[in-house]
Structures are given as C-alpha cells and as structure tokens.
Amino acid sequence: MQVLTVNLDDRSYPIYIGEQLLSQPGLIRQHIRGRQVCVVTNETVAPLYLDQLCAALDGYQVDSVTLPDGESHKTLDVWASIFDKLLSARHNRTTTLIALGGGVVGDMTGFAAACYQRGVDFIQIPTTLLSMVDSSVGGKTGVNHPLGKNMIGAFYQPLCVLADTSLLTTLPARELSAGIAEIVKYGLISDYEFFVWLENNMDQLLAGDMAALGYAVKRSCENKADVVAQDEREGGLRAILNLGHTFGHAIETAQGYGNWLHGEAVAAGMVMAADLSWRRGAISSEELARVIQLLQRAHLPVKAPADMTPEQFMELMGVDKKVLDGRLRLVLLESMGKAIVTSDIDPGMLQDTFEACKAN
Amino acid sequence: MQVLTVNLDDRSYPIYIGEQLLSQPGLIRQHIRGRQVCVVTNETVAPLYLDQLCAALDGYQVDSVTLPDGESHKTLDVWASIFDKLLSARHNRTTTLIALGGGVVGDMTGFAAACYQRGVDFIQIPTTLLSMVDSSVGGKTGVNHPLGKNMIGAFYQPLCVLADTSLLTTLPARELSAGIAEIVKYGLISDYEFFVWLENNMDQLLAGDMAALGYAVKRSCENKADVVAQDEREGGLRAILNLGHTFGHAIETAQGYGNWLHGEAVAAGMVMAADLSWRRGAISSEELARVIQLLQRAHLPVKAPADMTPEQFMELMGVDKKVLDGRLRLVLLESMGKAIVTSDIDPGMLQDTFEACKAN
Structure with missing residues (x-):
C-alpha cells in the first residue's frame, strides 16, 4: 500500500492506494470519529461491494442509501434522498458519510456531507478508475441542474480516500x-x-x-x-x-x-x-x-x-x-x-x- | 450610520447600521464585484422595498426571485427555484446574491450563494428586527427538512450586511x-x-x-x-x-x-x-x-x-x-x-x- 497526502492546510488528507484495502478495516475505522456511518452507493456497486464494506464497519450504526446509477440521476432530488435516510435513521453531527462508487456517487455524497447539519465527515471509496484519479483529489462536489452540469455544489474535502485497485477487477x-x-x-x-x-x-x-x-x-x-x-x-x-x-x-x-x-x-x-x-x-x-x-x-x-x-x-x-x-x-x-x-x-x-x- | 466589523479572518465583513441606508446606493455597490446581481425576496417584502433596491442597482444586470413568505416554505424545493432563475438568466461565478427579507429569505439566499457554482458573493439586507440581530451575524444558512429544522445548510458569510432601521417602520x-x-x-x-x-x-x-x-x-x-x-x-x-x-x-x-x-x-x-x-x-x-x-x-x-x-x-x-x-x-x-x-x-x-x- 502507498499513502499520498493531499496538502490543504487543516483540510489535508491521505489517499491510500493499493490492493485489497477493503479487507483492512482499520484503514477506514481510524478516520471515523462518531458511532454512526452512512454508506452511499449505487445499484451497480451495491451487489458487488456493499456487504464487504458493511462487514468492515461492524460495531458502528451502519445505514446505507443505494442511488440509481448514472449521470442522469445526479440531481437535487436524488441528492435529497440521502437526507431522508440520514434523518429517519437519526444521524447526528458526528456521523460519517462514505461514498462507495464512481464520480457521480462521490460528488453527491460529498455534497450531502457538506450540507448535512452544515457539514459532517466524509470518506471516499472510489470504485472506478476515473474517480480514483479525478474526484479523489480536489474537493469538488455537487449535482447537475437541467440547465447546466455541476452548477450546484460545494468545495468539500474528505477525511481520507481509499483507492483499492482490486475493485477495478469488476470494472467494464x-x-x-x-x-x-x-x-x-x-x-x-x-x-x-x-x-x-x-x-x-x-x-x-x-x-x-x-x-x-x-x-x-x-x-x-x-x-x-x-x-x-x-x-x-x-x-x-x-x-x-x-x-x-x-x-x-x-x-x-x-x-x-x-x-x-x-x-x-x-x-x-x-x-x-x-x-x-x-x-x-x-x-x-x-x-x-x-x-x-x-x-x-x-x-x-x-x-x-x-x-x-x-x-x-x-x-x-x-x-x-x-x-x-x-x-x-x-x-x-x-x-x-x-x-x-x-x-x-x-x-x-x-x-x-x-x-x-x-x-x- | 454606524459600522460594526464581524471578525472572522479572511471572511470578516461589515454590518452597516442606521436609517435610510437603502437610499445610499454606494454602500451596496462598493461590495459588488461583477456585473450581475440577483435579489431574493418574498411576497410580503417585494411590494414594499424591491423597487427601491433595484433602483439602487441601476447599471447592473438585476434579476429577482420572489419566494412565498413564511417558515413553511423554507424547503429544498423553494430553495431550488433560486437556481432556476440564476441559470435561466445566465448568472456566472461573479454574480452577487442579495437577500432582501427576514430570516427565512436570508437563510435560503445565503445557502443558495454557498452552493451556486460552488460559491458566489452574498449580501444581506434584513427587513425584520429579528433577522437584523440574529441572522446578520454567524453565517448559518440552510433550509428545513420535514424531519428537522435547519438540517440542510452551510456556514457561509456575507460580504456585508445592511441593517436599515427605516425598514422596520413597516414591520408588524x-x-x-x-x-x-x-x-x-x-x-x-x-x-x-x-x-x-x-x-x-x-x-x-x-x-x-x-x-x-x-x-x-x-x-x-x-x-x-x-x-x-x-x-x-x-x-x-x-x-x-x-x-x-x-x-x-x-x-x-x-x-x-x-x-x-x-x-x-x-x-x-x-x-x-x-x-x-x-x-x-x-x-x-x-x-x-x-x-x-x-x-x-x-x-x-x-x-x-x-x-x-x-x-x-x-x-x-x-x-x-x-x-x-x-x-x-x-x-x-x-x-x-x-x-x-x-x-x-x-x-x-x-x-x-x-x-x-x-x-x-
């Protein structure tokens, strides 16, 4: 495993890069500050990796939201559904949101973390090569508007990124x-x-x-x-x-x-x-x-x-x-x-x- | 007129307090960096003060959004309508949002400014005594969710606040x-x-x-x-x-x-x-x-x-x-x-x- 630090003053964070990182629960758990976690993923990724991630989070209150897959669903309405889950499952300000998916999931989860109770913790587990090399770094989060891509969003940095190259074996x-x-x-x-x-x-x-x-x-x-x-x-x-x-x-x-x-x-x-x-x-x-x-x-x-x-x-x-x-x-x-x-x-x-x- | 500075490092800003401030266009205009302005107000305030504010903004591209009045409308859907206007009127990253209204208008406008193109400028003109002494300071913006008040939002500071006490003459x-x-x-x-x-x-x-x-x-x-x-x-x-x-x-x-x-x-x-x-x-x-x-x-x-x-x-x-x-x-x-x-x-x-x- 290699560790790269993104230097952004008090918002600096590590990117862990390597194989089988999801099998090392300590990597994620060390960054979770509260007792609650909400995993946001999509229909394609959930059947492949959601169980494995939840197992790594044993002992926390773990909830999950499975979004429809694809750029066409990167909307305010789909984004709002994340808050429905967080509030109905009574997540408080110390919760951690984990994005398990590609760029769309990462962008929407990061933006939800930026806004839930005015900002909660956020961890990214990119599952596509594009999201590993693009949205892992930079803190751009957001959703599309019918009149423009990424028009609504925030700059918001994750606590860490887990770039597990083993996840790429299932990538088309x-x-x-x-x-x-x-x-x-x-x-x-x-x-x-x-x-x-x-x-x-x-x-x-x-x-x-x-x-x-x-x-x-x-x-x-x-x-x-x-x-x-x-x-x-x-x-x-x-x-x-x-x-x-x-x-x-x-x-x-x-x-x-x-x-x-x-x-x-x-x-x-x-x-x-x-x-x-x-x-x-x-x-x-x-x-x-x-x-x-x-x-x-x-x-x-x-x-x-x-x-x-x-x-x-x-x-x-x-x-x-x-x-x-x-x-x-x-x-x-x-x-x-x-x-x-x-x-x-x-x-x-x-x-x-x-x-x-x-x-x- | 008195000027109070809210000290928050690089997000510090002045609060102008006095009578007839809306009649002094220079106060606002000195804080507008681009050529576009969008005033967000509500049905109650618009007939009283919108024309006066627009007159003070002569020369800019000025658009306005009039929201329904009241806490029950402080929702994601009403908030999203601000983006509809900004995008259909082609506001870019140098636009300035001006909140003309009470706490609900201020909270929703500030949150829209925080998120439009990941953050644009924001000026507050509170029209109620409560919003002059409460939401003028602190940077809390956001909307309600059916399951909780102010559950979705951001910390976002205005460029300045105009607390024009003359506006209180129409306050019930x-x-x-x-x-x-x-x-x-x-x-x-x-x-x-x-x-x-x-x-x-x-x-x-x-x-x-x-x-x-x-x-x-x-x-x-x-x-x-x-x-x-x-x-x-x-x-x-x-x-x-x-x-x-x-x-x-x-x-x-x-x-x-x-x-x-x-x-x-x-x-x-x-x-x-x-x-x-x-x-x-x-x-x-x-x-x-x-x-x-x-x-x-x-x-x-x-x-x-x-x-x-x-x-x-x-x-x-x-x-x-x-x-x-x-x-x-x-x-x-x-x-x-x-x-x-x-x-x-x-x-x-x-x-x-x-x-x-x-x-x-």
Missing part, C-alpha cells in the same frame, strides 16, 4: 479505458516522464495489472494534488486540469449525456487540443501522432462525431464565432508535459482543427 | 416584539449593562424610535459577533446563543410552526431557563421577576401553552425523562448577564419549572 473494459483518458491527461499537462511511462505500460494497464494500475493512480493523484494545492478554489492554474474538457463537454452535450462516457469525450477533446497546439507550433507532428496513438491503444475515440459541425462546436462552447477574440479560453499544450490556458486563439486554426478531427 | 408590531425577545437574550447571556439599558429604553424601542432601535441592533450584533468570532462552527461557546431555544423549539413544534413566532417561543423559553436558574440558586427571585417583567413589557408571552405537559416537553426536547442524567444539555444563567451550558440538571427542579411556567 470501456470504463477502464475512460479512466485511462484522464490518466493520459496528467502526462500531457504536467508530467512528460509519466506520459512516456504510459507509452511503455499501456498494455499492462489494459490487462488490469495491479502494480501498473497502482502506480498510474498514485502518479495521477500526485499530479492533480500538486495543481490543487496551488489553487484549491480554481482561481487560475487549476484550469489546466480541463485539457480536452471544453471540446469534450461540447461532444457530450451534442450526443446526449451517457452516450459517450466522460473519459471518451475528453480523449477526443484532448486530440483536438493537441491538434490545435500543433497548428500553433507548440508540439511537432510526431508528438501529436504519439498522443493520438496512445489514446488509440487505450481503445479511446480520437475523433469528434462525424455529424458535429464547427458551428455546433462553437455554439456548445458558448462562443459566437464572429466575435471569437478573447471570448474563448482553451487549455492547450505549450509542449509535451506542459499546459497553458490561453484566449489568444486563431479562428482559422480552430476551424482547421474542427475539420481535421472529425470522424469520416 | 408582533414581529417587532419577536425581535426584541432575541435582543433581551443578549443582555441575559453576556451583557448585563445592556439588559439594564433595555429596562430603561423598552418604551422607545416599542415606539419605533430610530436611535434606540439602532443602538439595540448594534449592541446585539456586537454581542453575537463576540461569541461567533470565538466559535464560528459551534464547537462549544456558541451554544449560549441558544438560551431559551431548547424550551422554545419544543413549544414551536407542539403548537405547529407559524402559530407562535420564533421570538415568542424563545421569550417563554427564556423565562423557563431563568426560572430553572433561580431554582438552582444562580439568580434571585427579584432578578427572575425582572426578566419576566421586561419580556411582558415587550408584549411577549412569558408562559408555556396551557396544554403542554412536562412529558410532552421532555419528548420534544429529545429526552427520556427516566434517563435524564447527562442526556439533556441546557443553556442556563449563571448570573444576570452570564450564561453557561450544563448537563447537570436536577429532574425535580426541571419538573417544578414546567409546572410553574405553564399558562393557566
């Missing part, structure tokens, strides 16, 4: 790949050495090699923690974590949430960002090809949907193409392993990127 | 009295000199004398700010602000919310706390009589409802009377102007207080 291959997209992102934005490591170890990751997965999770969390420690509330630097996300969100919105996984849209979006970076002369054509090849090897899409026009992209990115100047900020590569945020974007180059990155 | 007499109950509380828990001032100035307060009201608001906020600065998140000391509230909540619950105003229930509850304090020997019978007389002069109830039995009180206070020891914590007086929190309560004395404080 497509979701493993989606998690790898975010891992590749860290290599691109801040860690070229890690990018090279990923080129050399992609086969092991896809095969579910525990040592490789553990290393990739740790190095990803380290990279994100470095950025977040410098900019907890997204004043500036933290924006580089959104490499590929502006294009990716446009794809997700156009296709309807759930048709493309978030990681898949980010993969295609990162190719678009890399393509535009190449057109600006920041990276070479060989480097662009390496980005594309690495994502392809992870079975991720590297083209935007064939039916998406440049006009649609611009509209979904919230920009009127006729008044581009200064209105669109994008995360691009300055070099392999270094990202920048810029609003100095050439409309012609952007147009060329849309054309070049569209599927046939 | 019964609500003015309810605000005075909380003012008397500050005298009892931490400021005997202020208690004496209230004995000497009660007639002026009830007559709506602006100078007297301004002084009472300022001194109340100072007292609360002192307590909150020492204990922002209610670790211990802050509990003394709940003098009379444990008994009072029981009365509110038994009678149904809205039948007794919060301040009325707190007044009767403070008499019960003072009565029990007298039985413990902490204050004299003359001092107890002065507490009762001052509240009576403010036209506040000083007896619990005739139909409430000791058993009902105990149940509503969450205590099984047979296992009282250590289970019930009450705020009592140690002397006039000094409160303590104790769980060392004699069941017989408590029983006597219930009997003595019941209306005939």
